[in-house]
Amino acid sequence: MVNGCGVDGNCLIHDGDSIEVRTKQITVGELKLQPKPLLFSVNGSELQYPPQETIITFRGRPVSDDDPLTEGMDLRVTGFKQMPILSELLPYVKFPEETPAGSSLKLNVNGQPAEFTSILHPGDRVTVAFV
Numbered sequence: 001m002v003n004g005c006g007v008d009g010n011c012l013i014h015d016g017d018s019i020e021v022r023t024k025q026i027t028v029g030e031l032k033l034q035p036k037p038l039l040f041s042v043n044g045s046e047l048q049y050p051p052q053e054t055i056i057t058f059r060g061r062p063v064s065d066d067d068p069l070t071e072g073m074d075l076r077v078t079g080f081k082q083m084p085i086l087s088e089l090l091p092y093v094k095f096p097e098e099t100p101a102g103s104s105l106k107l108n109v110n111g112q113p114a115e116f117t118s119i120l121h122p123g124d125r126v127t128v129a130f131v
Contacts, residue, residue: 028056028075029065035079041125042093049089051079086126087116093128103130 001020002011013019033056037048056063057076086107107114108127120126 026069027065028063028067028069031069031075033075033077035077038080038084038120038122040089040120040123042089043127043129047089047092047126049084049092053079053081055079055081083119083121085116086114086118086120089120089126090116090128095128096130099130105129106131 001007001022002013003018004020033054035051035054037050040047040049055078057078058073063075086109106127106129107116107118109118109120110125114126
């Protein structure tokens, strides 16, 4: 503000003018932080498992979109409260249109036999096949 009036852009300043600088308080929500998907290899192809929610934390505690941003804040953004299990990944897997009659689903994670409830971690190699 110059002499009590709001100013946008350039403004000539004269001797005796009163200048007041106001800073806008930015909130966490204005950053529009988005979590990244988890990456897996499924049958040799990369699969991006989408975030299930947006959790923003500061020093291990959740923050809300309305919280003010302060100097030196180290915000962490995650999209999952817990790691997914194999069955949650299956809707994103492309299966063949037809499966042989009487076949069963064989699941492996990192070369080891797996179950529908096997917990996955980013970078895991998943093999899904009908045998």
